[in-house]
Amino acid sequence: MANNDIEVGSRGSLPRKDYFEPLPAPMIDMEELAKWSFYRAIIAEFVATLLFLYVVVLTVIGNKTQTDPIIGGNLCGGVGTLGIAWVFGGMIFVLVYCTAGISGGHINPAVTFGMFLGRKISLIRALLYIIAQCLGALCGCALVKSLQRDRYNHYGGAANQLVDGYSKGTGLAVEIVGTFVLLYTVFSATDPKRNARDSYVPVLAPLPIGFTVFMVHLATIPITGTGINPARSFGAAVIINDKEIWKDHWIFWVGPLIGATIATMYYQYVLRASAVKAIGSFRSTPPTRH
Template sequence: MEGKEEDVSLGANKFSERQPIGTAAQSQDSKDYKEPPAAPLFEPGELKSWSFYRAGIAEFMATFLFLYVSILTVMGVVKSPSKCSTVGVQGIAWAFGGMIFALVYCTAGISGGHINPAVTFGLLLARKLSLTRAIFYIVMQCLGAICGAGVVKGFQKGLYMGNGGGANVVAPGYTKGDGLGAEIIGTFVLVYTVFSATDAKRNARDSHVPWIFWVGPFIGAALAAIYHQVVIRAIPFKSRA
């Protein structure tokens, strides 16, 4: 047991500068930003680290749960003749956004909370993680997605097959080029948001102005109240009269 505990400790700390993504600034003692080193393409030492496999398992479970809930939500809409008498389009949006929010919160400290091969690929290009870890993440994400869809099919086989498994298709009136453009723009927004949210430099910069989001809104609210009561309603002048 002692050897295993040492292995877990080593795996949790040896690669902490690059994994999980987005937590580097929070662990720095100084508020001054320091550019982290680029991750090597190949890092054989990761294969001996428990944190490497734990991160892959976290990606598998997160993608599994995301596909399971999202597919059931989509099929809950299309099973009705009116297509919107159950959860509705807004329900799908809330289901997708809420699941991503919860799953990223749960896995960010373990794997970085990618839950999407496109996110992993973007972070790989930015040298935020090694090629070894990126391939492992993508494999686990795909396996999680397959298992999530498989469980839905097992529970709702007739509904699943009748609705194409809730898969995306290009809507009538649009070309494949339109669909491709929409996917490019949507994925750009997603991955750009990930980069911005996990930017250690931004976190270090913002740490120098800790009260800005309290003072600013209160000053703005006070100015709005003064403008409305004094300029628009002229209440102080009415009181004098």
């Protein structure tokens, strides 16, 4: 059985925890609906996504305001692409750290979708997480717009849009690859086998995730404004509600979902060899406890 996958430290090595492969989450788990922890997790996803959109959209609009020469701005006055990327990555680091113990700290439908495909969460939890994330994104963008409506409308509400000069294929490709990198990092940083080997890894898990978001934004802001998070793209698009924004909006759903699917399959069935474990173990005899 999968839960007999035990790792024991070799002689002379540092002591390690016994590792038991977690059982796959049930596809439909009706028992979750009777637990307060389930609803607390949904609320955590909603609030975290709201705060995420509020801060990052304010940052993008503030940067455009400070660099707009028409209103006396200076091209070197804003935080620039580097600063915006740091804000996205930094907020993910903070919010994942705050919510990981409550909801898993997804804050992104692509992450939730990947966790569902990897049998880490049930279908019910996945659907309600995605709804909560999209609602949180809507509320976060709406809050920014309510505070500075004119600037929000004038600078496009930080909505994702394919930059002129790039094809739809290029935009789709960078969203797929960017989300793949993110999900690959998420699976690696939260792998329970690492917890068995190194007890400090769960504490540091938000750091590589946030840093990955930072690096992906540096690479793709000049192409698509960086989506890799359908809730972020959806919330900004709905609140600004511009016909041009909706024209290529499908890229910011299809790309991340494809990227999440590829990353999940790669990590689960290649790196973790789950397909092989499903038919039988690599070991010829069952492991014994020491």
